[in-house]
Amino acid sequence: MVASSAGETRPLRADARRNRERILGAAGAVFAEHGPAASTEQVAERAGVAIGTVFRHFPTKRDLLQAIMKDLLARLTAEATALAADGDPATALFTFFARLVEQSANQKTVIESLTETGTDLPMAGAVGPFRDQIATLLERAQAAGAVRPGVRTDEVMALLAAQCQGALHGGWDADLRGRTLAIVFAGLRHP
Template sequence: MSDSPRPLRADARRNRVRVLEVAKAVLARDGTAASMREIARQAEVGLATVYRQFPTKEALFEAIVTEQTREIAGQAQSLADDENPGEAFFAFFTYAVTSSTGQKMLVDALADAGVDINAGELGQANRAMLDGAEILLVRAQQAGAVRKDMGMRELGALVSAACLAAERQHWDEDLRTRVLGIFFDGLSPRT
């Protein structure tokens, strides 16, 4: 007898994807106070379907954060061999900020619920994302596109600060582009 979970049926997979898509939109609008009932209604599935996939609100939050983190890690991986390491690094930074805005409230809710974000699938996704970001950073530094005194702690702090500011101040695309341009100027080597 195997301990691995049985694969989901096709309809269950579709429902899961639909619930996650709708949940992201509802959470972006209503925050962590969003109701599972409203998510089910907008996803056009029964409430029992939502709870079968995500037995708690925290399980739903964790699935969303894990999926988003995997997407960011995948972006890092896809840029890892880019022929222009500087452009690849800055493209990744922009993608990470754009994709992560709004995640802080979910991560905070998980921490408040006692969920270890460094364990399980989310922990694996976090490690993959950080590993990919580090490869991009090192390649950009070796190419002379990013200052040498920039490390992963600084990168994490800058991305987190940009995400938090974008979330709290509701940055539009134009403002995000200008602010990230200023960040990127500060990351460039001093001549």
């Protein structure tokens, strides 16, 4: 009962907080590298911590994955927000899209979880804000005439997920990634 639902029970002890951070960092790296099938032991080892400690902070492997996803979605959302704020709206969406696909080449966990929003996979409710930002980027791009009006947010999310999946599992190199993205972007532009 440390990382669980109820709000702010009590500040963690110093060593506990330190370990929690280490575990999250290690888990991010390990799962990004080997996918969500990587063992909890690997995470513990990478974090320099006993296996029991991992399970103290995250009672279930699912909880651990959830925590990582929450972090990552928050970071992505922030990035999208930044792009929406300053960058030229005509390309902000495309830039963000491309950057995300770029990342997926090294982020097994992310993508695999990102696409399964319908299922009961680790995700919590962090998809909402992410989706909202995509919607914002899309609206502005449409207002600027860079994307055809008929396109909806769920279509963009779907294409995004699909491209990430493809890039990840197919092992696309930067070149192929760029060329497929160009096709998708062309499709978003033209009727």
